Amino acid sequence: xxxxxxxxxxxxxxxxxxxxxxxxxxxxxxxxxxxxxxxxxxxxxxxxxxxxxxxxxxxxxxxxxxxxxxxxxxxxxxxxxxxxxxxxxxxxxxxxxxxxxxxxxxxxxxxxxxxxxxxxxxxxxxxxxxxxxxxxx
Numbered sequence: 403x404x405x406x407x408x409x410x411x412x413x414x415x416x417x418x419x420x421x422x423x424x425x426x427x428x429x430x431x432x433x434x435x436x437x438x439x440x441x442x443x444x445x446x447x448x449x450x451x452x453x454x455x456x457x458x459x460x461x462x463x464x465x466x467x468x469x470x471x472x473x474x475x476x477x478x479x480x481x482x483x484x485x486x487x488x489x490x491x492x493x494x495x496x497x498x499x500x501x502x503x504x505x506x507x508x509x510x511x512x513x514x515x516x517x518x519x520x521x522x523x524x525x526x527x528x529x530x531x532x533x534x535x536x537x538x539x
Contacts, residue, residue: 408462
């Protein structure tokens with residue numbers, strides 16, 4: 403994964419208020435820290451600014467990594483779902499076709515069940531009547 407660094411406008415204003423040499427040292431130290439390389443020695447003032455900005459860049463990097471992990475996890479779930487559907491389709495194609503007698507017997511059983519349910523509901527239902535006929539304006 404590519405490494406990046408975010409410096410917010412408030413930190414940029416602080417950096418711009420410093421002399422160019424100090425700003426250069428701090429930015430170089432931030433870049434070295436992000437890449438895991440040894441940073442140059444800083445004077446106390448540079449070190450104070452560096453510490454504040456470094457903590458902000460760490461929080462930003464952590465947030466970015468969390469969002470990236472979340473997106474990657476969603477994509478992984480989506481890909482797994484697509485692979486499962488593809489595998490399921492392939493498995494369904496491998497199932498031998500049942501003979502028509504089994505299908506007809508199953509269809510007959512379903513029709514008998516539906517007929518029994520319809521009879522039960524016909525016997526137990528009453529027509530719906532609306533007793534509330536007032537109209538409110």
